[in-house]
Amino acid sequence: MAYQPFSVKDEVVRALYGRSTSFNLNAKKLSNVPECVCRLTNLSVLSLSYNSISGLPAKLLSLQQLTELNLGNNALKEVPAVLGHLESLKKLYLFRNQITAVPPDVMGRLRNLVVLNLNHNKIQRLPPEIYSLSKLQHLSVLDNKLEELPDEVGQLTELSEMNLTFNELPCLPQQLYRCRELTKLHAARNKLISLPEGITKLPKLQVLDVAGNKLSVFPVEFHLLPLKELYCEGNRFVQCEPVSSLQDVEVLTxxxxxxxxxxxxxxxxxxxxxxxxxxxxxxxxxxxxxxxxxxxxxxxxxxxxxxxxxxxxxxxxxxxxxxxxxxxxxxxxxxxxxxxxxxxxxxxxxx
Ligand SMILES: [Zn+2]
Structure with missing residues (x-):
């Protein structure tokens, strides 16, 4: 059989005739998404990972059936604006790009997202509009530059797993206690000096990883959590050294x-x-x-x-x-x- 060079156009034509719902252009050395892909309006899954894509065509908004989009391992510098128009998206993978910005208006429109993977980027903050992702179950922002998390994360009441490992967070939002479905929280290798007191009210928390932080003590009644796994090595916990009281009676206001x-x-x-x-x-x-x-x-x-x-x-x-x-x-x-x-x-x- 003669060798035939790969042509995106041929693949698109084949997919069009076959009414494909899934299309894969992984590792095809693409620096942009060919516009003909935007004609595959039946698509529910599109995979474009391992290329060097730095932006998306505005016409991509014609893929209104798209529920899963993989843009991992590319050259994006921000979350592309057109994604805000793909409102049926449920799974969005943007790992290993060079993303520094997550525009609030894009974030605010991804209302049906269940999985959001932003691992290995350079994101410093997530916008408060994250509260719009009311169906989100898995949020992963591993290995970024996060310096704070908005309190609005507390409005993600379906969230069951959150990975914040390898960031710069000095604290977690006080409102976290409202994420009552949270079962796994990974926040290792940050700069946490304390955990929010409300964390002990999370009724389903089973896995907590806070290794490699600056914690000195766990919150009040922490031991009542239904934890099955706890990782906490590499912190600055207080040691068991009895201190005797210097004062017997205090004067209360x-x-x-x-x-x-x-x-x-x-x-x-x-x-x-x-x-x-x-x-x-x-x-x-x-x-x-x-x-x-x-x-x-x-x-x-x-x-x-x-x-x-x-x-x-x-x-x-x-x-x-x-x-x-x-x-x-x-x-x-x-x-x-x-x-x-x-x-x-x-x-x-x-x-
Ligand atoms: Zn007392």
Whole structure:
């Protein structure tokens, strides 16, 4: 059989006659997408990876049936604008390009995305419009330059896996606790100094990788998460060194004393305060940040003692590891701190 050089046009003609729904132009040394590809309006899967494509033709918007697009290993510098018009897209792969910019208007229109892979690019930030991706289940931004994540990530209520490994993140959004479907969170090799307290409210979190960060302690009640795997080596965890109390009695502000009284009364459903509180929304908001003493379970608002307790991963969290991790705990007073029989150690004076 005679050797026939590959021709995109011939392939497109064949695909047109065959009414193909899937088309593959991987590794064809393309520097742009031939416009004839835009005539394959039946396509649901288009793969263009391993080329050197640096932009997409505007006519690509004629592929309105497209649900999966692979542009991995190319030369894109930003997420192409035309993608914002491909509203049926469910899976979008943009790994290993040179993307620095994710335009908000493009991101805001990809409402049906389920999988978004932006691995190995140079992205510093994702726009708040990410909240539009309300069906997103897998978000992967591995090996980029992310310095922050917008709080709007918390609106991705279908998100089950998020990979943020190898970035520059100093923290994760406080709103993360709203991603109640999250089962796997990879945030290794960042600059995390703490995890958001709300992370302990994620009811399905099974895999957490925070290795190679700057964590000193895990959030309050962290050990109650249903974790099966935890990776946390290479952090700066506090060591088990008992600190004795220097002060016996603290003087609470009037505001704190009143707050503690109101919070305590609010627990009694027959009290007048419990009945009246819902009619004072500004007070309810103020008291919403209250916590509860790890020793006596009494409520407090803004004054506490910052402590840690050490949790055995195997015994207390059911993770296969012999390691012990420090978990943050808040105590209401030196009186509780000085009580015998608890395993809480002071780390720094309460604020
Ligand atoms: Zn207490």
């Amino acid at each position: 009037l505001k704190e004393q009143v707050a503690r009284f109101v919070l305590q009364e609010d627990r009694n459903k027959f009290s007048l305060i419990h009945t009246m509180l819902p009619h004072h929304p500004h007070l309810t908001t103020l008291l919403a940040s209250a916590s509860c003493c790890a020793v006596c379970r009494s409520p407090f608002l803004t004054t506490w003692l910052e402590c840690v307790h050490f949790v055995h991963l195997k015994k207390d969290v059911k993770v296969k590891s012999l390691q012990t991790i420090p978990v943050r705990a808040l105590l209401c007073s030196y009186k509780c701190f000085n009580r015998d029989g608890h395993g809480y150690y002071g780390v720094q004076p309460g604020k």
